[in-house]
């Protein structure tokens with residue numbers, strides 16, 4: 001059991017990055033709960049914007065049209081809900097279709113520019129745990145608490161499959177998403193995430209990398225809390 005950290009929660013801004021299926025959401029929510037911080041899921045924003053762009057029939061290969069949409073869109077994230085232009089997407093962002101759309105839409109510069117700006121505005125007051133792909137590298141490069149979670153492709157695909165099965169699947173009736181599909185889709189999205197020109201998935205040089213394959217959730221949370229506590233104490237001694 002980690003000792004409670006004696007710190008003004010407003011002073012804490014924590015970035016948790018890594019590929020999909022690595023346990024970021026569960027870990028980030030747990031850290032937020034333990035420290036009394038606000039959990040910010042940036043993936044939910046990319047998913048909702050992807051659905052909004054598709055819904056508005058904006059051609060994402062038309063950069064002028066995409067730019068116009070992104071410059072005027074209103075994104076609202078509060079823990080647990082996400083809306084774009086006053087349409088609530090909370091219940092539709094977890095489908096395989098939304099994952100596919102988000103993977104492509106999130107590679108577009110106007111989308112990233114708008115969402116990075118919005119994410120910074122949420123972090124500026126402090127007291128947040130922000131999870132994503134580029135939080136430590138691009139969104140909040142100057143913060144002190146950065147973590148990068150990893151695990152092999154096989155481990156992550158198996159976790160995603162178990163998650164999918166435990167939810168009874170999130171796909172519409174009639175679609176079939178088997179273990180092989182999940183693994184292949186994940187591979188493709190990993191490739192897109194890591195090779196895109198705009199803010200590719202990458203570990204910040206000053207982020208602590210944690211291999212989650214051998215640890216359970218409590219184990220990962222413990223490593224993160226211990227590191228935060230150590231850094232906070234060190235900064236007090238200085």
Ligand code: DC
Pocket residue numbers: 020042043044046047099102103104106107131132133134135189193
């Ligand atoms: O974490 P997730 O699976 O909900 O993310 C959805 C998509 O958005 C995924 O393709 C990665 C992308 N993403 C991103 O490019 N940058 C972020 N900060 C968060 C997510």
